[in-house]
Amino acid sequence: MSVAELKERHMAATETVNVLRDKLKQKRLLLLDTDVAGYARSQGKTPVTFGPTDLVCCRTLQGHTGKVYSLDWTPERNRIVSASQDGRLIVWNALTSQKTHAIKLPCAWVMTCAFSPSGQSVACGGLDSVCSIFNLNSQTDRDGNLPVTRMLSGHKGYVSSCQYVPDEDSHLVTSSGDQTCVLWDITTGLRTSVFGGEFQSGHTADVLSISINGSNSRMFVSGSCDSTARLWDMRVASRAVRTFHGHEGDVNSVKFFPDGNRFGTGSADGTCRLFDIRTGHQLQVYYQPHGDNDVPPVISIAFSISGRLLFAGYTNGDCYVWDTLLAKMVLNLGSLHNSHDARISCLGLSADGSALCTGSWDTNLKIWAFGGHRRVI
């Protein structure tokens, strides 16, 4: 078979795929009789209301000298690790706002960080294409720096996101600009599986974010510059379980819904969406129209512990709190007077859901807690 012939067949196949995809889209539209908001309204639900003291900033964690890019909580709920452009990871005690560790990184351009389930070590990754693991209990060297315990190298692009597999300190999933996600065995430092890549049906552009299913830790979802999100089974690396189309821009952030059957996405097209992993349907779009044509992309999202609230940070500095049921914006954290001075770049809920931590380009982190008659939503 000649090259030209092959190319022709490839073209034809691509065409067919596109037609089928369109058909699928039509079919889905037909099947989708309502969305979450419509149904909730018909059931007479009312949106969550926020009094001035219901969600308040109670701590400001100061110490970084560069933009904060990422944060993560420990499961035991009172410690936070944050990564900043000043080339440091800082481990905080969220209750006392004390720094317990300040880790100087070999590469200052860090994009992501994660706490291990046991709280013993932290992982980070960035433009150096390496995911570095630091054991918090190891001895510091002469200069007082914590040595890198393990370098997970193998990505051919920047490491955009990393997350430990729940309850396993030895496994970690990373996503990278080389269009792949990788499951690592930390003890050996080797790749266990590679999701996507050249010969597989993976993402076709940089993968920006991952989230592991809280209730079934074998499943994780990834969001990418190819404006899709994909669901993966860690045991089946060869192909994605499902691909979720719908966004019209880069999917910057994905986060599993607390019940594990849905996940949320935040995208450069300015919308957040809710997808169901069982049916593959898009359940809801969260979009707040602005007056002008400017559509600020979503950078980071997080769900409250019940899933009723969706926190979404936007590039213009807003941080909306969405009522996920009624698709209504109920609060803008970015406009509260004691909020951050710059864009909120990362969000994270503590494991018990009692506090939200936000990291910002103004170099600070803030802890917000639910107050008033409700403690946790």
Place this chain on the structure above:
Amino acid sequence: MFGGIPIAAMVARASTLNKLSLPVIQPIVRSGNPEKKFSIDLKVGSESPVSEVHLGKFGSTCEDLSGNSDDGVDKEGAIGLAIGESNILDRGSSSSGELGFSDGHGDSNHLSGSSEVEDLDDEYKEDLGFGNCPNATVLDTKKSTMRSGDLEGCADEAPRQGNRVPVVTFLDCTSSDVASEEGDDGAVVFPDRPVVADDTKKGACYRCHKRNRFGEKEVCLVCGAKYCIKCLLRAMGSMPEGRKCITCIGYRIDESKRGTLGKCSRMLKKLLTDDVIKQIMSSEILCEVNQLPPNLICVNDKPLSIEELVLLQSCPNPPKKLKPGKYWYDKVSGFWGKEGDKPCQIISPQLAVGYTIRQDASNGNTNVQINNREITKPELWMLQAAGIHCEGNPHFWVTADGSYQHEGMNYVMGKLWDKKRVKIVCTALSLPFPSGTANTIGEEADNNTDNINSKNLDQKTMNKLLLVGSDHSGTCTVFKQAKILYNVPFSEDERQNIKFMIQRNLYSYIGILLEGRERFEEDYLVEMRRQRIDQPSSSSANANQVDEKNIYSISPRLKAFSSWLLQIMMSGNLGAIFPAATREYAPLVEELWRDKAFQATYTRRDELLMLPRVADYFLNRAVEISRMDYEPCEMDILYAEGITSSNGVASMEFSFSNSSRDGYMEPVDQNNHLVRYQLIRVHADSLGENCKWLEMFEDVDLVVYCVSLIDYDVFYEDNSGVCTNKMLASKKLFTNIVTHPNFAEKDFLLILSKFDLLEEKIEHVPLTQCDWFQDFNPVISLYPQNNNRNNPSLAQRAFYYIAVKYKRLFTSITGRKLFVSPVTGLEADSVDKALKYGREILRWEEDIHAFSMNSTESMEPSTSL
């Protein structure tokens, strides 16, 4: 801005102060006169009717709240907020009623109640009962009640003391109304915190009240509270502004403790790691609220502005131990002293600080004047000792170098500081004497303030240059060259990596040559056979001879090595095997290099297109390089292909050396050597086409984009099999970066690299190979050897042409000008020139408004060679 930051401390709303029955020290109330408000508190607190009303009210709410307070109390350890429903019901936003204590400080911050008080334990009720009492008593009571709880809580990280809830408190929403900024000239005024009444016994810790005279203590810079090693971290928290109680954060430090800024006790060093200490101390020194408040310093009756203070502290001879107060300053001679006092120092003259000096500034009564100031007695004695006649109440005019003359007389009578006795007299009378010879050396200036300035300067003047370009565009060479140029050493790791890389590359070059050899051998054989057919007369023996004589054939041993190497190269495992196998194969390389067949191939290396140009440089020294003990020299490093350090990003900090000659540079100003630059090199290809990573570099000052001039005829095939011209790919990347929203306002410097190679290439390959350069049709000079300005060479024309193409592209996107500089990466001078040009651009930006007109003219030499 510091007051606006919510801190784990209690805050009460100013507007509700009059309802307050408890004498509470208000930690964060940004106002011009906090002391005054404080005293109002006290007054209100002691007015019995008000507090009675309040008490009654409290009683009722207490009943109402009995249910609420329970669930507040029960929830321990979490970051829960103990805000009762009553708050929400109560007048919405004005409710800032909040009970809580950050457990770290036991001195004064129990309650900051506004309208409602909730969750009261017995001890608080007790406190309330004392509401009308004087302040000290209340504090005392509190302390006694605190003590028992604190002692047990000391070791425990998550505090659970008694039945109290560890509540994370917060700055209330409404407090920003209060925290509006006040102050002159827009300067931020940081409130002064009243010093806490010291009722603690000597030697006791202010928090746990344990007495330990000999145990070291750390002192709060604001209120002077002392804490022992156990309580320190709880009382001071994460120390975002240095050693201050959590309640004191945001307050000005006690001026008497200014000297200890940045100097921590051994105790703290024991407690925290060096790294953390360093950070805390640096924030202590640098944080805005700890700086000397400029408006408290009056020079010649004028409160200083920030700029004046900086000017004063950054001059070569700054005033020592500057404290808030009133000073006089003699601009002409540099005399400096406290108002109403004799001079205490001679600082740098001619600083534009303060108004003109008053005649009675130093409160002299001698009728003798120096520079319009009536001098004091000691000064008069000094003058007399110097042998200067002071009869008739003369008015002197003394300049900085000590030369003095009568007012209005243009005749220098002598130099004051040159007289021998003056020095002795000055010391005796404790009058200042200029340090050094000409009052210029400020070495002994107060270290403290000096440090601040240099550090501030450091942080401000770190200019970031982003060096980016597509694959093989020369960024790497420029980066390495800059490293060598500005004396940034390669680390041991880097050298090791480079060594391995060079060795690995060497084997790949050898591989390419061996592959070529095979081809040449075959060609030669074919040629020979053809010759034999052409000349059938020659005998068969002859033919055998030909085979043997084939100059491209090698010994079986080398042949084995050759096929092995080629096989590895085919499978793409070269990186995995070398340089680990270097030791084993070094002798073989030597043998191979001496082999004449190999040498014969080497002489025909021009025919091997795969062989990169730099291969020559290394192959010549193949034997040396393949040895184990080979150490790459700087030239080797420069020539080495590939990336030096980590995969995608490498960065270095440097400053331009002053000694170098600059073509278009104005005289280098004094601070110049302080200006640090950070060159960040990004390998675009390894970071993805979507340029997601660009966001990380949003704070760079200048983007240096590298384009290889010889890319115009290079094509490569991407994943989907489409053939792309590298120049067009480079153009696309350039467009991507320029149009990136974060880079909209950035300046760009285009570096066109590999000019030396262009000169060679353009003779053989026309520029029009690239679609973008279709309309390049230079007028070919009749005398190509006549290579001067009026008659530029083809390569120069091509360079101009490409530069203009990029400039037009840039202007069409942004409407601004693109700066262009040619570079030959291997020549140190040209890289130096380009980076200095980058520095020039940054300077231009600084005063672009001043001469925006000129910049267009000065653009022209930008593309000159």
